[in-house]
Amino acid sequence: MSIRLAIRLFADGEQILEERVDADESELAGLAEKHTVMLGDLAGPHMIEIEFLDEPDPNQRFFRFGTDPRGMVIPIAIDLK
DSSP, X not given: OEEEEEEEEEETTEXXXXXXXXXXXXXXXXHHHHHHXXXXXXXXXXXXXXXXXXXOOTTTSXXXXXXXXXXXXXXXXXXXX
């Protein structure tokens, strides 16, 4: 089954990349690794947003994570220790 995604990277509150992807479930791990590496190369606050383009519910349509909560809805802090 194909999943349509829009993947956006933000650095210091500014969008720096948008990529639209039609991916099979088997490709999702590779996409996650690729974009996580890109985030790791950024200095300062950053965020990735994944939009599930076929999801009609706006509360379920977006997944955001990173170190910059400005673009997130109800951000949750995670203690990495």
